[in-house]
Structure formats: structure tokens, C-alpha cells
Amino acid sequence: MLWYKSWLDTRWRFLVALGLLMMSAGGIVLTYPRVLALLPLVAANDSGGALGQRIREAAALARDFRSYIWSQWFHGNVRQEWTILAALLGTGGLVAQGSRGALFTLSMPVSRNRLLAVRAAAGLGEMLVLALTAGLLLPMLSPAVGERYALGDAAAHALCLFAAGAVFFSLAFLLSTSFDDPWRPLLIALAVAAVIAMCEMVFRGLEPYSVFTVMSGDMYFRTGRLPWLGITASLAVSAAMFYVATINLARRDF
Amino acid sequence: MAETIVVETAGLQKRYETVEALRGLDLRVPAGSIFGFLGRNGAGKTTAIKILLGMVRPTGGRATVFGLAVDNPVASVEIRRRAAFISDEKDLYDSMTVDEMIRFTAGFFPKWRADLEQRYLQKFELPRDRRVKALSRGMRTKLALLLSLSRGAELLVLDEPTAGLDPAMTEEVLQALVSHAAAEGMTIFFSSHQIAEVDQIADSIAIIDRGRTVVAGALDDLRENFRRIQLVFDGEVPAATFHAPGVARVRRSGRVLTVLSTAGAEPVLDRARALHPVSMDVVPVTLKEIFLESVTSED
Numbered sequence: 001m002l003w004y005k006s007w008l009d010t011r012w013r014f015l016v017a018l019g020l021l022m023m024s025a026g027g028i029v030l031t032y033p034r035v036l037a038l039l040p041l042v043a044a045n046d047s048g049g050a051l052g053q054r055i056r057e058a059a060a061l062a063r064d065f066r067s068y069i070w071s072q073w074f075h076g077n078v079r080q081e082w083t084i085l086a087a088l089l090g091t092g093g094l095v096a097q098g099s100r101g102a103l104f105t106l107s108m109p110v111s112r113n114r115l116l117a118v119r120a121a122a123g124l125g126e127m128l129v130l131a132l133t134a135g136l137l138l139p140m141l142s143p144a145v146g147e148r149y150a151l152g153d154a155a156a157h158a159l160c161l162f163a164a165g166a167v168f169f170s171l172a173f174l175l176s177t178s179f180d181d182p183w184r185p186l187l188i189a190l191a192v193a194a195v196i197a198m199c200e201m202v203f204r205g206l207e208p209y210s211v212f213t214v215m216s217g218d219m220y221f222r223t224g225r226l227p228w229l230g231i232t233a234s235l236a237v238s239a240a241m242f243y244v245a246t247i248n249l250a251r252r253d254f
Numbered sequence: 255m256a257e258t259i260v261v262e263t264a265g266l267q268k269r270y271e272t273v274e275a276l277r278g279l280d281l282r283v284p285a286g287s288i289f290g291f292l293g294r295n296g297a298g299k300t301t302a303i304k305i306l307l308g309m310v311r312p313t314g315g316r317a318t319v320f321g322l323a324v325d326n327p328v329a330s331v332e333i334r335r336r337a338a339f340i341s342d343e344k345d346l347y348d349s350m351t352v353d354e355m356i357r358f359t360a361g362f363f364p365k366w367r368a369d370l371e372q373r374y375l376q377k378f379e380l381p382r383d384r385r386v387k388a389l390s391r392g393m394r395t396k397l398a399l400l401l402s403l404s405r406g407a408e409l410l411v412l413d414e415p416t417a418g419l420d421p422a423m424t425e426e427v428l429q430a431l432v433s434h435a436a437a438e439g440m441t442i443f444f445s446s447h448q449i450a451e452v453d454q455i456a457d458s459i460a461i462i463d464r465g466r467t468v469v470a471g472a473l474d475d476l477r478e479n480f481r482r483i484q485l486v487f488d489g490e491v492p493a494a495t496f497h498a499p500g501v502a503r504v505r506r507s508g509r510v511l512t513v514l515s516t517a518g519a520e521p522v523l524d525r526a527r528a529l530h531p532v533s534m535d536v537v538p539v540t541l542k543e544i545f546l547e548s549v550t551s552e553d
Binding site: 001004005008009100101102103104106107108109110111112250251253254 | 270304307308309310311327328330331332334335338339341343345346347348349350357358359361362363
């Protein structure tokens with residue numbers, strides 16, 4: 001029954017996230033013919049500087065469907081969307097629930113650790129479903145634009161999304177055991193994400209070790225090998241934050 | 255045979271940063287009793303209840319429920335398996351229907367009593383398909399009662415159970431509690447600052463003030479033993495400290511010395527005669543007076 005309660009608490013966030021990700025994935029696939037039509041214009045572009053270089057790189061990647069999907073979605077839009085949605089799913093829980101059922105939950109014969117574990121597992125389960133559904137939409141919709149996208153690629157990128165997203169989920173989850181409103185955990189988690197993204201931009205040498213590099217599946221795209229080190233590190237950081245959350249909740253008075 | 259004690263605290267303390275909510279609370283709740291836990295707003299009643307149910311961690315002293323230490327996380331789960339709790343806010347899950355709340359709660363309690371569930375559904379006329387957020391405060395209270403009474407609990411803990419209810423609903427709730435306790439042998443521990451309802455249904459009480467127990471015992475014994483003795487002098491009240499067995503409060507006002515005794519009037523009268531008052535009056539004390547005397551500062 002705790003699973004059902006967790007589902008009730010997060011179902012709207014999950015459904016909105018699912019809708020957004022599916023629209024985003026579908027939009028990327030279905031606009032591919034229009035992008036192809038624009039490519040000859042890019043070839044004639046002779047803009048100099050960093051901007052011109054980036055346009056030419058994007059155009060080069062767009063000539064191949066797999067590269068286009070990676071550059072525009074996994075390495076593009078989805079990193080921001082996924083970070084926000086993961087943090088959003090991580091907020092809430094007993095502390096934020098306040099007078100809307102927290103004492104009732106705490107009066108049940110269940111330990112706080114179990115309450116937290118069920119909520120974490122339900123949230124991570126929802127994230128896995130989101131990552132797989134959005135990822136699998138790519139091979140399903142690709143024939144509509146006369147292209148093919150490998151199921152294995154979709155699953156590999158979904159795994160990368162899930163593991164890196166778990167970091168922001170667990171960060172928001174941990175913060176939710178300290179703050180009694182859903183907004184501060186969300187805003188702080190997003191602020192941390194923004195700082196990581198800025199560091200990645202400023203210190204280019206750090207990019208290979210960034211959680212966003214794991215999220216985009218950069219290594220898998222370039223080499224065909226999953227970034228196991230990054231995935232393991234992300235899941236370990238996430239597990240550490242869950243552990244701190246259990247300590248935090250055990251100490252808390254309601 | 256020794257009396258079985260369901261809830262026991264000794265010197266229980268709770269400090270929230272700069273606020274001392276409990277400063278040595280002593281309680282003994284006998285099995286099968288209806289125990290009224292009285293105190294002013296902010297006296298520490300809710301904090302004490304939350305400590306008993308593992309929602310708040312004590313900072314000192316000792317507390318057990320069913321002989322299990324409340325600050326042990328494993329024991330605390332066992333306590334909640336055998337006890338039910340209704341908070342003053344009657345907080346339930348707004349997004350669930352009445353039926354979903356019942357199924358959700360029943361899932362945690364192997365001894366769930368389907369017969370009681372049906373009985374209280376009919377008695378309280380609860381609409382099974384209605385969402386909790388659409389229920390009136392009275393209906394929420396009834397649903398919370400159904401969920402507590404049907405789980406086969408040995409102890410029911412209620413924090414201000416009738417807060418915000420109209421007199422008719424209050425009466426209905428109190429009657430349901432009394433008849434359930436009588437039929438099922440359940441111990442009821444309820445906090446309140448409504449003296450009348452405690453007087454109506456409780457058989458034992460504790461009055462707390464500023465986090466300490468100031469009066470405790472069986473209500474009949476308290477009614478028997480509490481006496482107010484009013485001594486009038488023809489001049490100023492003697493300045494000597496008034497000591498006698500059972501003296502709870504001494505108040506001086508002009509020529510009048512009022513003594514509240516918890517051990518009958520005789521020990522006080524024996525002592526008072528030596529002071530040569532003009533008159534000595536002994537009056538029984540109501541629960542309301544006991545409460546007011548107990549929570550008012552001594553001069």
C-alpha cells in the first residue's frame with residue numbers, strides 16, 4: 001500500500017514529465033526532414049568564429065540520423081528537461097506533506113527507513129519508465145520520417161539518462177528531508193545543476209567527468225561503449241545521498 | 255494482582271532548541287482505562303503524545319508503551335502496530351477516497367476487524383466513494399475513528415479528538431469511544447483542554463503544566479481527596495510557610511488563606527488550627543477547579 005501512496009503522491013508530476021518527454025522526443029524525430037531540407041543553406045554559410053564553427057558542426061552531425069538524435073536530443077534539449085524533471089520527482093515526501101497526512105503515515109507500523117526506501121524506489125522506478133519510454137519512442141517514430149534508430153542505442157541512452165538523473169533526483173530527495181516545502185529542494189537542486197553546467201563550460205577539462213556527460217551518453221555515442229565508470233559513480237553518489245536522507249529523517253521531529 | 259500499565263513515563267523531557275516543551279513528565283496509564291490528559295494550550299500534551307508514538311525524540315527521561323521503549327526504532331514500530339493515533343488535525347490523505355483510506359490502513363494490520371469496519375461505516379454514514387478532502391471536519395473525525403477502532407488496537411491515542419466539532423458531533427464521538435472501550439477492552443489515552451468531556455468519560459487523568467505532571471490519578475480518587483480549605487484570619491495571613499501532607503497550592507489574598515489539598519481536608523485542618531483562624535471552610539473541588547488550581551501559579 002505504501003507503493004500505491006507513493007504513486008498517488010507523484011502521479012501528476014510523473015504524467016506531466018512523461019507527456020513533456022514524449023513531445024520532446026517526438027518533436028526531434030518528426031522535424032528531421034525539415035532539418036535535412038535546411039542543410040544546403042548551412043553549407044553556404046561562411047560565418048566565422050565560434051558560432052560559425054558550431055553551426056557547421058551541428059550541420060555535420062545532422063547529416064546522419066543517429067548523430068542528429070544524439071546532438072539535438074541526448075546532448076541537447078533532454079539534458080535540461082531531464083534534470084528539471086528528476087529534481088521535480090525527487091521533491092515532496094513526509095516532511096513537505098505537513099498536515100496533509102504526514103502524522104497519519106508516521107502512525108502506521110512502518111519504520112522511517114522503509115517509508116523512505118519505498119518512496120525512493122517508487123521515484124526511481126518512475127524515472128526508469130520515463131527514460132525508457134522516451135528513449136523507445138525514438139525507434140518507434142523513426143520510420144515515420146523514413147529513418148531507423150536502433151533499439152539498443154535507445155536503451156543504452158536511457159540507462160545513461162537514468163543513472164545521471166538519479167543524482168539530481170536523490171539530491172532533491174535528500175533536501176526534501178530538510179525543508180518542509182517542495183520549492184527550496186527543487187530550486188537548490190537546480191542551482192547545483194546550473195553550477196555544474198557552468199563549471200563544465202568554463203573548465204573544459206572537467207567535461208569528461210561531468211554528470212551531464214554521463215547523461216548525454218557521450219562515450220556511448222562516440223565509441224559504442226557504455227560509460228560504466230560514470231554510471232557507477234552517479235549511482236554511488238545517488239546512494240550516498242539516499243543514505244544521508246535516512247539519517248536526516250531518523251533525526252527529525254514531526 | 256498488580257495493575258497492568260500500558261503507558262509509563264518517568265522524568266520525560268523534550269527540548270526544542272531554546273524551548274523546553276517537557277520538563278520531567280511522569281505518567282502511568284492503566285490498561286483498560288480511559289485516560290484524560292489535560293493541560294493548557296502549549297503545556298506539552300501533543301509533544302508527549304508524539305514521543306509515545308515515535309514521532310518526536312525525547313531529550314531525557316524514560317517512556318514506555320506496552321513495556322517497550324519509545325525511543326527504540328524497532329520497538330516503536332511494534333508500539334504502532336498495537337496502538338492507533340488520531341491527531342488533532344485529523345490528517346488523512348486528501349487524495350484518497352474513504353474506501354481507499356480503509357483499504358490502505360487495513361493493509362498494515364493483520365488483526366483488522368471487517369465486522370467493526372462495516373459497523374462504523376453504517377453508524378457514521380460515511381460515503382465510501384467520497385474523497386477525504388471533500389469530507390467535513392466531523393466526517394474526517396469519524397473516518398479517523400473508524401480507521402483506529404477497526405484495526406484491533408489495544409491502545410487508542412487521541413490528540414484533542416473533539417477540537418472543532420459541534421456539540422452533537424462531540425457527543426457522538428465521545429459515546430463511540432466509550433462504548434468501543436467498554437466492548438473491546440481498549441485503553442484510551444486522550445488529550446484535551448475541554449474539562450467537561452474529560453469529566454464525562456475519563457476514569458483516570460493527568461494534568462500537566464509547563465511540561466510537568468502536576469496532578470495524576472483515578473478521577474474518583476481525585477474527587478474524593480481534593481479539597482479546598484479556606485481560612486479567614488482577623489488580621490493579616492500569617493507569613494509562616496504552610497506545610498502539611500497533601501498541600502498542593504497555597505494562596506494568600508488579604509485576610510484569606512486558601513489551601514488546595516490533595517489528601518483530604520483533615521491534615522490541613524490539623525495544621526490550620528494552630529494558626530487560630532477566625533473561620534475554616536472545607537469545600538469539594540470539581541475537576542475544572544482542580545485543573546484551574548493546578549495550572550495557576552502559586553503565590
